[in-house]
Amino acid sequence: MPQMKVLLADDHPIVLMGVREIIERDPRFKVVGEALSPSELIEKISLLRPDVIITDYNMPGDEHYGDGSRLVEYLRRHFPEPRIIVLTVISNPQVLTWLYELGISGVISKSSGLEQILVALDAFYREGHYQQDMPDETSSDALDDVAKSLSQLTVKEFEVLRLFASGMAVGEIAQSLNRSIKTISTLKISAMRKLDVDNDQALLILCLKANLFT
Structure with missing residues (x-):
């Protein structure tokens, strides 16, 4: 071969x-x-x-x-x-x-x-293929508190949060994901509620603490 x-x-x-x-x-x-x-x-x-x-x-x-x-x-x-x-x-x-x-x-x-x-x-x-177990959501019990909170996010919420943590503004995220600014704002607010943070500074500190965006 x-x-x-x-x-x-x-x-x-x-x-x-x-x-x-x-x-x-x-x-x-x-x-x-x-x-x-x-x-x-x-x-x-x-x-x-x-x-x-x-x-x-x-x-x-x-x-x-x-x-x-x-x-x-x-x-x-x-x-x-x-x-x-x-x-x-x-x-x-x-x-x-x-x-x-x-x-x-x-x-x-x-x-x-x-x-x-x-x-x-x-x-x-x-x-011809790689057999890998699907992720088990129940395994989040073994994660720390920050990772547990992040595991509650939907794919779209997580993606908005990831791009925000990389330094992009809401308007830039909307353009990147081909979504309206209103939709991105709604997803960001929803993510912040799940993570129990009420401002952008707290959100960025949580992202840095999680070390999930490098």
């Missing part, structure tokens, strides 16, 4: 270097390219035609394809053939379940070790 072609995307060069080093330990897999932004990723998918895409969930600053849910939806709609692995520190069970339902092949936590990437690639090579 020929080498499996892997394309990497992350806005942190150190992460890219670490992931490449892990993958290239096994001669069955070849990193054919790296991207630092969603636009660069889309361009290189068309050019390199990878078998597997390993992408960060949070790559801010791209006006064309966005990141997070918007980017993953675009990848699944326009590039159905490559398997997709999402790297993230997000633990929100609703977001993770939505990603699997969308058709990605796996979610690998940056905080739990990137060695799992080789496990997933080995499964692709041997069996």
